[in-house]
Amino acid sequence: MNRKQRRLYFVLLGLLALGAAATLVLTAISDSLVYFYTPSDLVSKQQPEGRRMRIGGLVQEHSVIRDGERVAFVVTDLRHSLPVRYAGVLPDLFREGQGVVVEGRLGADGTFQASEVLAKHDEKYMPKDVADALKKSGQWKPPAPAN
Structure with missing residues (x-):
């Protein structure tokens, strides 16, 4: 085996190792995306x-049912609704x-099993993703001006 062939084998081996590393990194990233x-x-x-x-939206009026630490409620974007259990x-x-x-997983029965619930901070705040989705659906109501 001459020098050119050895160099070619090392380059190919390096490219193979780089491809394997990139595949592992991309797989790990896609598994952690929410x-x-x-x-x-x-x-x-x-x-x-x-x-x-x-899942983001508004908590539907009169939908919260508490049973000890278990809570069932409905999240809506004013077009469609989704039952949530937490x-x-x-x-x-x-x-x-x-x-x-x-945040959680959608069950086979169409109910969202939440593992985490994030609420707004004050009366003027709405999560950006929720506000954008409401604007996109045409259901956006801007916050009332402060007095």
Whole structure:
């Protein structure tokens, strides 16, 4: 084996190792991505069952049902609604009619099993993703001006 052939083998081996490393990194990144959807997005696009995602919208009025630490409520973008179940302590700012983002998995029965619930910070704040989705759906109501 001459010098040119050895050099070619080393370059090919290096490219193979680089390709394997890139594949591992991309696989790890795609496994940790959590996509954001609105209830309307879930209706229009078929999402794989059991995939981790975030759902954003408003907590529908008169939909919160508490049973100890278990809570069931409905997230809506004012076009479509999605039932959510959560076991745990809700944030202090969680209430009906307010913006919320829930993270978890969509079950086979169409109910979203939340592992985390994120509520807004004050009466003027709404998560950017939720506000953008409401604007896109034409249901955006800008916050009332402060007095």
